[in-house]
Amino acid sequence: MNHFRASPTAVNPLSVLLVEDDAVFSMLVQRTLEKGGYRVTLLEDSPTVVDRVRNESFDVLIIDGNLPSGDGFDLCRQLRPMFSGVIVLLTGRDDDLDELLGLELGADDYIRKPVEPRLVLARLKAHQRRHQRDTNTHGSATELKFGEISIHLERREVFRSGERLSLTDAEFDLLAALTNRAGEIVDRDTLFQGARGVEYDGLDRSIDMRVSRLRKLLGDDPSQPHIIKTVRGRGYLFAR
Secondary structure, rough: OOOOOOOOOOOOEEEEEEEEOOHEEEEHHHHHHHHEEEEEEEEOOOHHHHHHHHHHOOOOOEEOOOEEEEEHHHHHHHHHOOOOOOEEEHHHHHHHOHHHHHHHOOEEEEEEEOHHHHHHHHHHHHHHHHHHHHHHHOOOOOEEEEOEEEEEEOOOEEOOOOOEEEOHHHHHHHHHHHHHOOOOEOHHHHHHHHHOOOOOOOOOOHHHHHHHHHHHHHHOOOOOOOOOEEOOOOOOOOOO
């Protein structure tokens, strides 16, 4: 299963596939990420991406939203079922609905262009730190059970009535954060900081979108949720 290891090292660096048709920008991002300890493979277009991901091992996919021969959003949709690592959409689209669409299609993060390559690196580091915190928080515990829901922390897998659910890394981390404090209200600031590595601006709806998708996966009634409850003005609560 592809996901972040504890930290990149010179011996075993995390592997990033960057799909970007702007040669100058992709080179700058590649250099920045490599200086940060990542191994970067570049592709300028989409035709071979699916085969590369299927046959090679990557920890992170960074995909431009608009590619010469295909739509990065559609590519994200195709890749999500076969790739369990982090997917980042990097795009010039500035509509909030596009960001919500990207997250709904399975992206773990959405970065709007123009952007400094150092911010891309910072976002990857934030995802990595979140995984490390998750590991440290749960310590020796390897499995959590809540009725018909079973969460395998080490394998980063979730089952409902014995059936494995397909979650993105960001969705798994959000679920882990909620279940780690089951029975408590977790505010959006805490969840957003953990998911994006930056402070909540009061407007971003990505956490709400992920909660909505988690409810669907867990069989929670969106009109009257009994698993992940919304506490108006305060945050979310995972019922024990």
